[in-house]
Amino acid sequence: MSTHAIGIDLIEIDRVRRVFQKHPIRFINRVYTPAEAAFCRGRVPELAARFSGKEAVMKALGTGARSVAWRDIEILPDKRGKPLVYLYGGAKQRSDIIGLEAIDITLTHLDSFAMAAVVCTQKQREEPPEISRKNLIERLKSRGLLANIPDIEQLPEEI
Secondary structure (H helix, E strand, O other): OOOEEEEEEEEEEHHHHHHHHOHHHHHHHHHOHHHHHHOOOOOOHHHHHHHHHHHHHHHHOOOOOOOHHOOOOOEEOOOOOOEEHHHHHHHHHHHHHHHHEEEEEEEEOOOEEEEEEEEEEEEEOOOOOHHHHHHHHHHHHHOOOOOOOOOHHHHOOOO
């Protein structure tokens, strides 16, 4: 059974602009591949859209920024301008582990914000939702954050 992994992100362009103005070389070298840097040519809205895209891909991978370097995710346009995602290193390893088969991304920006949305097809879920819930409940209880909650058998099935 296949499923989907999705991610979405929104960022203020001024936030990217401030970092870029303060540490241009360090920022570019830490976050963008040489091809991305060459394509964006310092255009802050383009940099912000790709930053947002990388965040959205990390969310679809289920990692956030853990175990995935910014430059492990590359977002470049095809000949018609459609953004394509290329994965390397930790991002590629994570993609293989969770069985991603395809990644589609869209990027957009206005004067103040840049946004990205990612939809991936995935061979199977990393773990069934009921197991994820059970593990979370156990962690919350062990930390004293949750006292009583119904057993999973008493809850309706996921749609």
